[in-house]
Amino acid sequence: xxxxxxxxxxxxxxxxxxxxxxxxxxxxxxxxxxxxxxxxxxxxxxxxxxxxxxxxxxxxxxxxxxxxxxxxxxxxxxxxxxxxxxxxxxxxxxxxxxxxxxxxxxxxxxxxxxxxxxxxxxxxxxxxxxxxxxxxxxxxxxxxxxxxxxxxxxxx
Numbered sequence: 001x002x003x004x005x006x007x008x009x010x011x012x013x014x015x016x017x018x019x020x021x022x023x024x025x026x027x028x029x030x031x032x033x034x035x036x037x038x039x040x041x042x043x044x045x046x047x048x049x050x051x052x053x054x055x056x057x058x059x060x061x062x063x064x065x066x067x068x069x070x071x072x073x074x075x076x077x078x079x080x081x082x083x084x085x086x087x088x089x090x091x092x093x094x095x096x097x098x099x100x101x102x103x104x105x106x107x108x109x110x111x112x113x114x115x116x117x118x119x120x121x122x123x124x125x126x127x128x129x130x131x132x133x134x135x136x137x138x139x140x141x142x143x144x145x146x147x148x149x150x151x152x153x154x155x156x
Contacts, residue, residue: 051064086107123137
């Protein structure tokens, strides 16, 4: 049996996913995780940043509680802190230290896809894909499509 698809979430995509409506690709990905068909990961950096973004708005504590519930329901794992060498290599790819830490964490947890909105540093960056990285940067729509194909192939 092949390993479940492993997704690593960037902050912007994670925050959008928590408040997504039914039928959205975010909701569908979370449902696949709840059914144990895919493996979801974040880093401590992503968690801290998401909590900060949510607390800054109105009813921040309620939003942070919703985040905690969503992460628990989808059985998110927290990736270990990436090593300095991986961060440095990823900074060469992204050109931005903060995003390099995100990519490094995705790389070290062997994520297949980095779910993100970031078109400046990730999506469309030809270096965020094999052979330069293990993972690929994709939107939620693209990720859902990829996961469904993988899951269907496993069932066949």
